[in-house]
Each structure stands twice: as C-alpha cells, then as structure tokens.
Amino acid sequence: MFGIVGWGAYVPRYRIKTEEIARVWGKDPKTISKGLGIVEKSVPDLDEDTITISVEAARNALARAGIDPKDIGSVYIGSESHPYVVKPSGTVVAQALGCTPELMVADLEFACKAGTAGMQIVLAQVMAGMVKYGLAIGADTSQGRPGDALEYSAAAGGAAFIIGPKPAVVIEDTYSYTTDTPDFWRREGQDYPKHGARFTGKPAYFKHVINATYGLLEKVGRDVSEYDYVVFHMPNAKFPIKAMKHFKIPKEKYLPGLVVTKIGNCYSGSSLLGLSAVLDIAEPEQKILLTSFGSGAGSDSFSLLVKDKILDVQNKAPKTRDYIEKNKEYIDYGMYVKLRKKLKI
Amino acid sequence: MVHRSSVPMHWRLYESRYNLVGNKCLVCGEFFYPSKIVCPNCRRRGILKRVVFSGKGKIYSYTIIRNAPRGFEKYAPYVVAIVELDEGPRVMGWIVDSKISDIKIGRRVSVVFRKIYEDGKEGLIHYGFKFRVIDEK
Amino acid sequence: MRNVAVVGVGETAFGEHWEKSLRALAVEAGIAAIRDANIEGADIEAMYIGNMSAGKFIGQEHLAALAVDQAGLVGIPSSRLEAACASGSLAFRQACLAVASGEYDIVIAAGAEKMTDLQTEDVTTTLMGAGDQEWEGWLGMTFPGLYALMARRHMYEYNTTREQMALFSVNGHKNAALNPKAQFPFEITVEDVLNSPLVADPLRLLDCSPVSDGAAAVIIASEDAAKRFENPIWLIGSGQATDNLALHDRKSLTSLRATKIAAKKAYEQAGISPEKIDVAEVHDCFSINGLIALEDLGFCERGKSGKFVEDGNIERGAAVSINTSGGLKAKGHPVGATGISQIIEIVKQLRGECGKRQVPAEFGLTHNVGGTGATVVVNIFGKELKERWV
Numbered sequence: 001m002f003g004i005v006g007w008g009a010y011v012p013r014y015r016i017k018t019e020e021i022a023r024v025w026g027k028d029p030k031t032i033s034k035g036l037g038i039v040e041k042s043v044p045d046l047d048e049d050t051i052t053i054s055v056e057a058a059r060n061a062l063a064r065a066g067i068d069p070k071d072i073g074s075v076y077i078g079s080e081s082h083p084y085v086v087k088p089s090g091t092v093v094a095q096a097l098g099c100t101p102e103l104m105v106a107d108l109e110f111a112c113k114a115g116t117a118g119m120q121i122v123l124a125q126v127m128a129g130m131v132k133y134g135l136a137i138g139a140d141t142s143q144g145r146p147g148d149a150l151e152y153s154a155a156a157g158g159a160a161f162i163i164g165p166k167p168a169v170v171i172e173d174t175y176s177y178t179t180d181t182p183d184f185w186r187r188e189g190q191d192y193p194k195h196g197a198r199f200t201g202k203p204a205y206f207k208h209v210i211n212a213t214y215g216l217l218e219k220v221g222r223d224v225s226e227y228d229y230v231v232f233h234m235p236n237a238k239f240p241i242k243a244m245k246h247f248k249i250p251k252e253k254y255l256p257g258l259v260v261t262k263i264g265n266c267y268s269g270s271s272l273l274g275l276s277a278v279l280d281i282a283e284p285e286q287k288i289l290l291t292s293f294g295s296g297a298g299s300d301s302f303s304l305l306v307k308d309k310i311l312d313v314q315n316k317a318p319k320t321r322d323y324i325e326k327n328k329e330y331i332d333y334g335m336y337v338k339l340r341k342k343l344k345i
Numbered sequence: 346m347v348h349r350s351s352v353p354m355h356w357r358l359y360e361s362r363y364n365l366v367g368n369k370c371l372v373c374g375e376f377f378y379p380s381k382i383v384c385p386n387c388r389r390r391g392i393l394k395r396v397v398f399s400g401k402g403k404i405y406s407y408t409i410i411r412n413a414p415r416g417f418e419k420y421a422p423y424v425v426a427i428v429e430l431d432e433g434p435r436v437m438g439w440i441v442d443s444k445i446s447d448i449k450i451g452r453r454v455s456v457v458f459r460k461i462y463e464d465g466k467e468g469l470i471h472y473g474f475k476f477r478v479i480d481e482k
Numbered sequence: 483m484r485n486v487a488v489v490g491v492g493e494t495a496f497g498e499h500w501e502k503s504l505r506a507l508a509v510e511a512g513i514a515a516i517r518d519a520n521i522e523g524a525d526i527e528a529m530y531i532g533n534m535s536a537g538k539f540i541g542q543e544h545l546a547a548l549a550v551d552q553a554g555l556v557g558i559p560s561s562r563l564e565a566a567c568a569s570g571s572l573a574f575r576q577a578c579l580a581v582a583s584g585e586y587d588i589v590i591a592a593g594a595e596k597m598t599d600l601q602t603e604d605v606t607t608t609l610m611g612a613g614d615q616e617w618e619g620w621l622g623m624t625f626p627g628l629y630a631l632m633a634r635r636h637m638y639e640y641n642t643t644r645e646q647m648a649l650f651s652v653n654g655h656k657n658a659a660l661n662p663k664a665q666f667p668f669e670i671t672v673e674d675v676l677n678s679p680l681v682a683d684p685l686r687l688l689d690c691s692p693v694s695d696g697a698a699a700v701i702i703a704s705e706d707a708a709k710r711f712e713n714p715i716w717l718i719g720s721g722q723a724t725d726n727l728a729l730h731d732r733k734s735l736t737s738l739r740a741t742k743i744a745a746k747k748a749y750e751q752a753g754i755s756p757e758k759i760d761v762a763e764v765h766d767c768f769s770i771n772g773l774i775a776l777e778d779l780g781f782c783e784r785g786k787s788g789k790f791v792e793d794g795n796i797e798r799g800a801a802v803s804i805n806t807s808g809g810l811k812a813k814g815h816p817v818g819a820t821g822i823s824q825i826i827e828i829v830k831q832l833r834g835e836c837g838k839r840q841v842p843a844e845f846g847l848t849h850n851v852g853g854t855g856a857t858v859v860v861n862i863f864g865k866e867l868k869e870r871w872v
Contacts, residue, residue: 013442045441046420047460051472055458083470092472096363096458098397327442338419348615358616379617406638406735408630409683410622414607417622425623427631427730435730437618450638461621473621 002126003167003304005067005133006313008060009276010053011157011263011323014043016336018152024333025147032152037237041155041264043331043339044141050079050158051089053139053269055096057160060317061135062097065162069098072162073131075105076121078114078268079158080186080193081141082107093137104131111184112233113294114138115159115268120174120300122163133164140267145192146342153236155264159272159320168310169279169288172303173220177212184295195295201239204297209233209243212299213291220303227303228286229253231274233293234260256281262324277320284308349416350464355471362473365398365456367434378434400456400474402430407440407448416462428454428476443478455479483582485867487714490519490701491826496814497665499695504540504596505552511697511819512553512592519701519711523553526701527586529560532573532593533818538608540599549592566612567767568852569593570698570821571722571859577702578717587707593823594697595816605693609817612853614728626690626768628729628854630682633770635735637684639785642773644684646788648675650772651688651811653796658808660838665694665814675769688811689769696816698823705867715829718845719754719862721747727856736785738855741778745849745860749780752845752862756780759862760843761803761831763824765851766810775849776804779860803841806831821850821859828863 017040019029033039044053054077062069075097077089090105104125108114115138122134139158144151163171183204186193196204209232217224224230224247232240237260244254257274266273271292278288288304337343348354360366367378371392375384378398384391407426410417417423424440426448440448441459454476461473492514494507502510508531516523531549536542546560563572570593577591597605610619613628636642652672658664670688678687708714721744726732733739749755756779764779766772773787781802782790790796796804807813807827810820828846830836848861 047439047441047475049460049470051470052457052459059458092363095359096472098364329444348619355620406631406635408627408634408685409680410624410627411679411683412606412624412626412681413603414610414622414624415603416607418603420622423622425621425627425631427735437621437623437728437730439621450634471620 001167001170002123002163002165003170004161004279005164005167006061006063006065006162007159007276007279008057008064008317009157009159009273009320009323010056010060011042011273012044012048012053013327013329014045014331014339015040015328016043016331016333020333021152035238036152037241037261038153038264039261041153042157042266043336044156046339048156049083049141050077050081050139051083051092053141053156053158054089054093054137054160057139057158058093058097058135058137061160061162063317064313066316067133067162072097072099072133072135073103074122074125074134075099075103076108076118077137077139078108078110078118079138079140080109080111080114080267081143110298111294111296112235112267112270113292113298113300115272116292116300116302119161119163120176123171123174126163133162136161136163138268138272140269142265142267143192143340150195153265155266157263157266157273158269159276161272166309168307168313170305170307172305173216174300174302175212175216175219176298176300177208177215178298181297183297200295204295205235205239205293206243208297208299209291209293210246212301213247213289216301216303222303224249224289226287227253227289229257229278229282229288231257231271231278231288231290233271233291234258234274235265237261259320259324273320279310280314280319280321282306282310284310349462350468352469355469363458365400365474367396367398368393369396376432376434378430378436398430398432402428402454404448404450404452404454405429405435406450424448426476439475441475441477447478453479453481484584485705485716486578486581486702487708487716488700488825488829489703489708489711489714490515490521491829492516492518493663493698493819493823493826494696495663496694496696496816498598500598502695504536504542504594505548507596507695507697508549508592508594509552511594511699512590515590515699515701521588521701523555525588526555526558526590528558528580528589529555530573530577530589530591531560531562532569532571532821533562533595534564534566534569535608535611535817536596538611540596565857566852567765567817568821568850568857568859569818570823571848571850571861572821574700574822574825574861575720575722575859578720581702581704587704589702590699591702591822592697592699593819593821595818596695597693597816598695602693617728624682626682626685629768629770630685631729632735632774632854633684636770636774639736640788642788644676645672646792647689647769647773648672649791650766650769651675653791654766654805654809654812657798657806657839658812661808661813664808664812665692666808666812685768685770691767691810691815694814694816696814696819698819698826700822700825700829713833715832715863715865716867717861718864719748719750719752720860721745722859725856727853729854732855736774738774738778738851738858740855740858741775741849741851741860744858745779748860748862752864754845754862758845759802759847760845761806761828761841762847762849763805763807763809763827764849766805767815767851769811771851772804772809779847779849798839798841806836806839806841824848824850825861832863832865
C-alpha cells in the first residue's frame with residue numbers, strides 16, 4: 001500500500017481584504033465578497049516566490065515523514081509561476097531539502113492542477129518501485145490583472161506531499177478527466193492570464209470536476225456519501241460549493257477544506273492546501289475525496305484512506321490553519337501593488 | 346557589480362546558504378558557521394567535520410537598513426540581525442515575517458528559506474537563509 | 483632601526499570635488515607636502531600610497547605607478563597599501579619601517595580617495611568591500627548597518643544613550659567650524675542629530691561620516707636627515723593589529739580588540755600611558771566608533787565613554803582633545819586619505835600650527851580603523867626624541 005507519508009503547507013502572512021481591492025476599483029465590496037465567497041487573500045512578500053514557498057512546505061512534509069531526504073527519489077513541482085521559465089524550481093528545492101544528487105526532477109505546468117499531476121507521477125514511480133519516496137508540490141504566487149475579477153482571488157501558497165510505503169494516508173486510486181478546453185490561459189512573455197469569463201464555469205470547471213469525481217467513484221466502487229471529507233479545487237468559494245451541492249455533500253464535510261475564503265485561490269496550491277487542512281485534523285479510518293481542476297482543462301480525482309499512523313505525524317509540523325490564521329498582517333492596495341510588482345520597478 | 350552577477354561564486358555557496366552547513370573542529374570542539382577552511386584555534390592540527398546547523402538561535406543585535414545598496418532598494422527598510430545559533434557561532438541574516446515589536450535582543454528565532462537577491466530581470470535569483478521570530482522560550 | 487620624523491605635510495580640502503580627478507587630488511596634496519617640507523621632488527626616494535577602492539570607484543588599479551607618473555617622479559620605487567579605511571595608516575607605517583630600516587632617508591606617504599564619481603547606492607555597495615563579501619555584503623548589508631549593530635549592543639550592554647553618541651558628532655563639528663579644509667565647517671546640536679533621518683536604526687544621518695573626495699600626504703625623514711628640518715615631529719610609538727573580518731565572528735561588538743593590541747604596542751614603545759596623550763584623532767566613521775575608541779585607547783573605562791563625552795572630557799583643552807580637525811564626521815572621510823589626514827592634524831598640533839583649534843600638546847595619537855575593526859593602526863607622536871622607538 002502506498003500513499004502520503006508526510007505533508008506540509010505554507011501560506012505567506014500578508015493579507016489584503018476583498019473590500020480594499022473593491023474600494024480602489026469602485027465596486028461594491030459587499031457584492032464582490034458575497035459573490036466570490038472570499039473575505040481576504042494571501043500576498044507574498046518581495047523575498048518570497050514559488051521556490052521559497054515550496055521549500056517551507058516541503059520541509060514541513062519532511063518533518064512529518066521523518067525520513068532521510070536522500071531517500072527521496074523524485075521531486076516534481078507544479079506551478080504557473082515558476083520563477084524561471086527555463087531552470088527548474090525542482091533543483092533548487094531538492095538542493096535545499098538535501099535530496100541531491102541522486103534523484104529525478106522536472107517542473108510541471110497544468111494551470112491549477114499541476115500539483116496533483118505531480119502526485120500521480122510520483123505515485124506511479126513509487127508503485128513501480130522506481131523510487132522509494134517521491135515528493136510532489138503544488139505552489140503558486142499567482143498574478144491577477146489589475147481591475148479584473150481574478151484580482152480578488154489570485155493568491156499565494158503551496159502544499160507538499162511525500163509519497164511512499166507505510167503511509168499515514170493511503171492513496172486508494174486516482175482518476176483523471178482531460179480535454180482541450182480553453183477556459184483560461186497565458187501566452188509566453190505575458191504578465192497576466194486571460195480567461196473566458198462565464199465560459200470558465202459549466203464547460204470547464206464543472207464538467208471536469210464532476211466527471212472526474214464520477215469516474216473515480218466508479219473506479220473504486222464507492223458512493224460519494226462514504227467519504228468523511230471532500231475537497232474540490234477552489235477558484236473562489238462559489239464554484240466548489242455548487243459542485244458540492246450537486247453531489248449533495250453536507251457543509252461539515254467540505255468546510256474544513258474550504259481554505260479559499262480566508263486565503264484566496266492559491267492556484268496549483270489550492271486544492272492541495274484544502275487537502276493539507278483536512279489531513280491536519282483527519283482521524284484514522286476516515287475517507288477523503290479530492291478533485292483538483294486545472295484550466296486547459298482537466299481534473300485529477302483521488303480516493304484517500306486515513307490510517308492510524310496519522311496520529312503520530314499530525315503534530316510534527318505547523319498546521320495549515322496556523323498559517324492561515326496566525327501572524328497575519330493586513331496591507332492596503334498600494335503596498336499590494338508594490339509587493340506584486342504590478343508597477344514596473 | 347561583478348560579484349553580484351558571478352555564477353560560480355554563488356553556486357559554490359549554495360549548500361552552506363540553503364542548508365546552514367558549516368563545520369566543527371574535532372580537536373578543540375568549536376562549531377563554525379560559515380565553515381572555516383582551517384580551524385582558527387588549532388590551524389593545521391585541527392580536524393574539521395561537516396555539520397548541519399539546526400537553524401535555531403537568538404537575536405544578538407539588530408538594525409533596520411533604510412539606505413540600501415544597489416539592487417536592494419526595493420526591499421528597504423529591512424531588518425538585519427546577528428543571530429547567535431544554539432550551537433555557538435554567530436551569523437548575519439535578515440529577520441522577516443515578524444512584528445517589529447517582537448524584534449529584541451534575546452528573542453528566539455528559527456531559520457527560513459527566502460530569496461536574497463535578484464540579479465535584475467535577466468540574471469540569476471540567489472536564495473539563502475533568513476530568520477523569523479518564534480514563540481518558544 | 484633608526485627613528486623617523488614627519489617633516490612635511492599637505493592635504494586638499496575634503497568634500498565633493500566634481501572638477502578634480504583622483505590623480506589631480508593626489509598631486510595637489512603631494513606638492514603641498516613637498517612645499518611644506520621645503521624640499522625638491524627629486525629628494526624623494528620612494529612613495530607609499532594608501533587607497534581603498536579606486537578599482538571600483540573609478541576602475542583604476544596600479545595606483546603606485548599612476549602616482550609617480552602624475553607626480554613626475556617615475557623611476558623611484560612605489561607601493562600601494564590597502565586595508566579599507568586604514569589604508570592611509572598602512573602606507574604611513576610601511577613608509578616609516580622602510581626609512582627606519584635604513585633603506586631610505588626621505589620618502590613620501592600619501593592617501594587619496596575619489597568617491598563621488600559613483601552614485602550613492604554604488605558607493606554603499608563598494609564600501610562593503612571592507613567587510614565580508616560572502617557573508618555580510620551578499621545580503622544587502624551596509625556599513626552604517628554594521629556599526630548600527632555595534633551601537634545597539636553598546637546601548638544594551640552599557641546603557642549608552644542616543645544623546646551621548648550625538649555629542650561625539652557635535653564635538654567634531656564644533657572643531658571643524660575652525661578648520662578651513664573641513665567638508666562641513668559648521669556647528670550642529672544634539673537635536674540636529676536626533677532629528678536627522680534614520681539611516682540604519684539607531685544610527686541617523688548626522689551619526690555618519692560623509693562620502694568625500696580628498697588626498698593627504700606627509701614627508702617622512704630618518705633621524706639623521708630630519709636634522710636638516712625646522713620642526714620635525716617624531717613617531718615615538720606605533721602599533722598595527724588585526725581581528726576577524728566579519729562582525730559576527732568577533733568576540734565582542736562593543737570593543738575593538740585590534741585597537742587594544744595596536745594601542746598597547748604604541749604606548750609601550752612610546753613609554754607613556756593614555757593620560758599623557760593631549761590630543762588624539764580617532765576614527766569616528768560613525769559616532770559610536772568614536773565612543774568605543776575612547777574606551778579601547780584607555781582614555782576612559784570600558785562602557786563609560788558615553789558619560790566621558792557627556793562630562794565634556796573630549797573638548798578642546800579638556801582631559802584629551804578629540805578630533806580637533808573635525809574628525810571623519812565633520813572634516814570628511816575620503817577613505818584612503820583619512821589615515822594620513824589624522825597624522826597631519828596631530829603633527830600640526832604638536833608644531834603649534836592649528837590657529838583657533840590649537841590646544842597645548844606634548845603628545846598626540848592617531849587611531850585609524852579598517853572596516854568594522856579588522857585592521858587598526860595606532861601611532862603616537864612627540865615633539866622630542868627621548869629614546870629609540872623600535
């Protein structure tokens with residue numbers, strides 16, 4: 001049996017409120033925050049990026065896994081904001097963790113689901129006996145075009161998962177649903193993405209999340225009601241809640257993972273931060289359903305079983321909620337523009 | 346300035362800067378971070394062994410840089426401290442992620458991994474260690 | 483080893499000299515020194531140049547050759563010495579040792595720095611070459627920042643106050659107001675210091691020496707050759723010492739071990755104790771360093787420099803007259819020139835040539851520091867030659 005032996009999260013401490021952004025653009029703050037379901041989002045400091053976020057999340061995962069980093073045979077970082085276009089984030093992170101030199105590394109991109117894609121690759125390598133342990137990370141410092149709807153949600157954060165034998169959480173199975181659907185994209189050299197507005201809903205997010213989830217349930221032969229927690233990708237709060245309603249999932253099963261309301265959409269880190277928040281509190285024998293979504297488009301769905309071992313490792317690193325709630329500092333739009341380098345400085 | 350743009354100069358120091366790798370002398374027992382090439386106490390009679398530091402320590406002194414050198418202007422003002430690591434040696438590093446009122450001589454800190462310097466839009470990004478104030482006594 | 487004396491002095495004004503290049507400043511100082519000594523250029527047998535960073539400031543190395551070339555003295559041996567802000571003193575000391583050894587009778591030691599051809603951020607970056615580039619410079623540290631770390635420890639360990647540090651700058655400016663060569667020839671108050679902008683907490687703008695251009699030169703003669711000159715001032719004690727380069731490697735941030743070692747050697751050679759020093763030029767690159775110098779040189783007890791200054795003990799004519807030239811803060815600090823310029827002020831005090839800033843002086847001391855204290859040179863001068871200094 002293979003699965004998650006250690007997980008870790010990291011969210012930067014600066015926050016900007018939805019109403020502050022709305023104030024600048026002349027929108028009604030109540031309408032926006034109610035519509036999106038986001039109260040505030042995380043903003044990275046000038047000295048943070050996808051690599052630094054990945055390192056802290058991965059160091060937390062390593063603390064929980066309690067393994068020798070040299071036993072990690074592969075590192076895959078999924079992001080849409082890798083600091084370099086050419087030079088993988090994975091080599092810096094592998095060096096900073098002490099995994100080098102005997103390992104496989106490559107960077108991944110699939111919009112917001114690059115992190116779960118990494119988990120599938122690492123799971124396959126572990127199952128095939130190619131590596132003893134593998135590390136998959138989803139992290140982003142996503143950019144929102146000033147004045148655009150996505151500016152309210154584009155946030156920063158990441159989560160890391162070490163996968164291997166004798167896990168604290170078994171990965172029972174995974175299923176992916178992928179089509180060429182151009183709902184959201186960014187061309188080479190462009191600062192900000194473009195998107196299809198309402199087209200991002202039914203033909204994109206909902207089609208893939210719902211179909212991937214049905215596909216997984218059929219593959220593992222379970223009913224969705226058997227799961228204790230469900231985590232879907234969170235571009236805002238509205239979309240995942242609507243998808244939960246479709247599957248008739250009650251609030252108490254999805255609220256613990258609904259991190260988007262307080263930190264926004266961390267893109268490749270979004271569903272993975274929802275998962276890490278759930279793992280922080282999950283109990284042995286519980287089942288977790290995770291379905292990510294990446295524009296372009298595709299969804300990866302996972303069925304997870306929590307084992308007794310989880311009790312030994314939960315407290316070995318800071319919890320996701322610690323990063324979300326503790327030590328936060330609010331900034332105004334001017335500081336936000338400076339930190340996100342929207343001014344060409 | 347050439348020393349900021351050099352490729353090999355910084356690559357040589359990745360391990361020590363990413364992972365707080367230093368050394369200690371097995372003869373006199375003193376810990377060193379950064380690594381010493383020769384033990385300052387024993388010189389050629391010393392035997393140096395690789396050590397990975399825990400990254401925990403306390404603030405020995407600190408300042409707030411307001412007039413930054415070239416390349417660091419956008420970061421100012423930033424806090425730089427001398428941190429006394431638990432194992433003994435003192436090292437210089439920024440304090441980040443912490444309330445100004447928490448930055449005092451004697452407060453406990455823990456290491457974090459951050460960007461140190463970006464060589465413009467085209468050059469390399471240098472990473473390394475900084476510190477954040479922690480609650481433990 | 484023979485005794486040596488300073489028999490000629492000359493320097494430029496210190497400040498922002500937009501029209502003068504490094505070579506122009508150096509030649510101006512050299513000619514002034516030769517004129518003061520009343521010798522011919524051809525009498526000079528060797529040249530010693532102190533400069534910290536012409537390579538980065540103006541892209542020029544091989545200064546030893548440039549100096550003799552521009553002076554019209556090609557042929558003679560010439561050397562450049564570098565120890566950051568102590569470069570001038572190194573040039574002086576090596577020149578003295580060469581004369582004392584018997585190799586030369588008359589040499590010139592000069593220091594010069596041209597800092598204003600670069601913009602401020604690049605000057606700040608260049609000056610960090612005086613620290614540890616791999617572990618201090620790489621993370622955006624600055625020199626005010628390094629001394630601020632020392633200041634905060636001094637305040638923590640000895641309850642030294644902001645006002646006491648400010649008084650050091652106030653003292654320098656009071657003297658500089660009477661020095662026609664000073665960069666800032668005007669008085670300031672403690673309030674001016676405390677209201678000036680923060681540079682690196684707790685240090686403010688008026689705690690910090692400025693960016694300056696300037697050059698200074700002295701003519702050094704052997705015991706026999708010195709007999710020809712009117713008023714030779716004798717080097718009666720000299721010490722040079724080092725400490726760890728990086729501030730975080732020092733045992734203490736509130737005392738410069740190298741000052742103590744160098745000063746001990748100098749006092750021993752001179753056969754006098756600190757109380758006998760009437761006038762001293764100490765290295766106040768930042769006000770806190772002036773305070774620490776008073777302790778390390780033995781003018782007051784460890785930790786008590788704040789009170790020492792507060793009680794007026796460093797004013798002209800007091801227990802020890804400190805920085806009658808204005809010091810680095812008010813006179814200016816063209817890095818390589820400072821060590822020589824400090825020597826010039828002491829020589830002039832001992833000669834009685836300081837006009838309104840003159841104090842009664844039998845023994846004078848110079849204290850020149852490189853970086854945050856990794857190199858220190860202490861020299862003691864006297865009007866009479868009592869015994870061999872080496």
